Amino acid sequence: MTKKLVLLSMVFLLMFISSCSNKPIKEHSFSSPNLTPLTTIESNSRLITQLYQMAKTGKVSEDKWKSGEDTIMEVEKDWGVADDKAEASSGTYSTYEKKHRVFGFNEQGQIYDIRSHSNKLQHITQNETEQVLGAPDEIRHFQDQNIYVYQTNQTYQLKFIFPPVADGDDRKLSHVSVVYLPWDPSVKETEPSYALDSMTIPEKIGQLMMIGLEGTTIDQQATNYIKENKVGGFILFKRNIENTQQTVDLINDLKQANDNQIPLFLGVDEEGGRVTRLPEEIIATPTSQTIGEKKDSDLSYQIGKLLAKKVKAFGFNLNFAPILDVNSNPDNPIIGDRSFGSEPSLVSDMAIAQMQGMTDNHVIPVGKHFPGHGDTNVDSHIDLPLLDHSIERLHQVELVPFQQAINHGAEAMMVGHLMVPSLDPDNPATLSKEIIQGLLRQELGFDGLVISDDLTMGAILENYEIGAAAVKAIQAGTDLLLVCHGYDQMNAVFQAIEKAVDNGDISMQSLDDSVNRVLKLKEKHGITDERIESVDVEKLNQDVQEVLDSSSLD
Template sequence: MLDANRTLIADLPGPDLDADSARLLRTYQFGGICLFRRNITTPERTARLIRDVRDALGEDAWIATDQEGGAVLRRLDTPQAPAPMALGATRDADAAREAGRVAARGLLDLGINWNFAPALDVNVNPLNPVIGERSFGADPHEVARLGVAWAQGLEAAGVMSGSKHYPGHGDTHTDSHLALPRVDKSRAALEAVEWVPFRAAVQAGLGSLMTAHILYPQLDPVNPATLSPALLDGVLRREWGYDGVVITDATDMRAIADLYPDGDAAPLALRAGADAVLTCGHGDATLHERNVRALQEALRSGRLPEARVQESLARLARAAARFPGTPRAYGAAEREHDARLMSGVATRAVTPFGAVPLPRAGERTLLVVAAHADVGGPYEDHLSGEALTSGLRAFLPDLQTVVYDPAQPPAAADLPDADLVLFATTARFGLTDAERALVDGLRSRRALHLALWNPYFAPDLGLPALVTYGFRDANLRALGEALRGDATPGVLPFTA
């Protein structure tokens, strides 16, 4: 009997396998699940969840997540890989390979054997709403060199990589979580930039690639890449010869769900050449049921050939044999080593922009920072103004602060007197007009911009800046050391 449901990767609503979710898994026998932050709590509880899932689905079930590094982390209690763009700032492929290994060790410790990372998108659009620092940079050859090294480190440590988002999400103005982006580029233009890292991934024999929900009208005027036979079966399989697993990005994202609300994207993606379909209901079991019905109906009608599904199941089985997901304990000594290693990468990534003024002994330093920032898309947390203040006071104990409501930032003229103003951007998305007016008011003062998340804010705002590419603990330590005068060797991995 053809077990087509094994091509579906589902999600779960919470940190435990509740009775309804267990019944759903046992009934439909999906190929695996994808874990989000809501599922990952204490190591013991998460390990139990994973054991329960494999009891329901079988030992060959995939346990997947997005542990990209930087702002996109699902597990937070192990050494944290830096954002890919931080690695781009170091230009160090060995560091990228080690970051992949560190990510893998924190996942395999729990039994997670598929990581939807790294992003091999070449971020050539500074206003890209969903990639940005998740990319290794704007140079396609550097993205290929560093990204493939990261993925190879991950796989060498026992976790399958899921390089994304083929054929490239780096030049979009739309977040595919919210709508369908359109990239109107010729094949020649894609070959020169977006496809360079993905060709390298194919040549390196990486375990899997994830598709992009983007319309490329010059290659397929009808179907987004996730559903495009021309891009999946044609370019990726037949022309490039890729025989690894192809998985879709989540089909609940509105770029796909708005077009195919009844689950028809699942059989369409498989027919186009995908092997696995990621379906995230976020607590709504009916989405998974719709995908199952659509898949079974497509098989009954012949719209989805059984041979195409058998091919996908064989690829998934070969990959599962290569990456079985047997938990490997992540010991204290190894964790300490990896934490030091990743802290060193964060230090080397700090990038100066312009002539950077630093705090001087005996002078008043004022930190101006928003209380909070919006999150969305792949992001699940942010750095609060309070947390940044606490982190920097370890290095600047007399630091004064103004923590403002991002909807009502202060005017520069209303700020307390200070010899140096540190204006921090902790947001991923755009600044308000009022915040930009505040920055304009700082141009006549001795001021330094701390770009803690979105590195493109540094050239955009034009103040002297220190860029960290992230806001995790290692980034805050590295920033504090830089403010004390330590070297800042990072180089912007894009043209300012």
């Protein structure tokens, strides 16, 4: 009897197993009950988001090639000769069919356009793209194609190319393109709408000056500089800032006093850590050193966004940050924890991410202090520091972050008061044609705005007459002069430049070139003198605290 029961049990068990094996297996049956299979639309949405995020760094896929960083020679070394190479008005294009890639490059072999026509992209529709990313910044048309252009940041453009379809159906993607704007031949330089030709010489000189204030309210001297000299902008320090409402009122008063058609640069040193100028009720972001220790470029980007949000909330449009100096000297009295670290590559990665965080949030970052203040033992606020390294060492350490920032579209650089004998044995960097025009512009390829460090610092005043120094700085290639203390010093600078233009020591062409750079940058970033009504301190602090908490930062 027992044996029969065992046999019957085995038969029933085999029948049950057999019936189960014939049931269809549900997708994701191993997952939690909350996880549902991705629809095609959900999958495409994720893919579109990934494309946008990668485009911010110059990439179209997970492979290593980056627009604006790599060369076609490097591609050929890894992937061999292209399947096809074609000349176009904007450059040369190499096609790798099996890799689904096309590289556009210039005469120097620098890649400025990377395209992908991967099969997985071609399920994305035009409507889905708009649903995920919103309306494009621009829609172009070429041979009946719709080209959706998204400006991911100041450096890169992402393009979705949709070919025509029959019967008005939703268009499906052909390929995507990530373009590095500084090298793109199709990006034409445009003249600013501000009427340069109608400006007087004193008005042009005014645009080359960014000055400080003595107190916490606008005074008559500042008003005169705005109305009579058409000064280019103001920089505020801790001495000018008491609390949130006073700061907003001061900035609004400066804007209101400006009856010029050209808006003001309004700048501040908001680096985080010990260099923070905003009112005490605003939570400060950590030091650059603390951020560098995390070695997380996404975190540095988020800090850049926070810095921009904070300064923009008060009406500032320009931030003198980040520090691009490599902290290679532990005895340095002025840089220290203001630097991201002692490794050039780490400083480059962190600083570039922070700059992009600021530009993406409509504040102009200013990298500093060219050609590198990290390995000095004198504070340039007191006297003139010496950077006594060979040209080879400078290219290996100090200059690396500046070159990388330039490669990634930096628009403004501050030159420090530094003696660098290997580059110029006679003049500090701020006054050196060899360093500004020779190294920064010609060798490193920087075509943005060159800003001097404050001409009223000890490094200048202890060694030069300020008017003569200002003229020499303009002759060396500086576009915008910081004169942060003393209206008598500002008057001396203005008068010396006016005299130098009058007698031909500063050419009209040089003057116009610098003014043009100032005007173009103001127009490009849509700077206005629009009033700020109030600052939501609670929301700003909440945004800062969320990033600090999520990153385990104090």
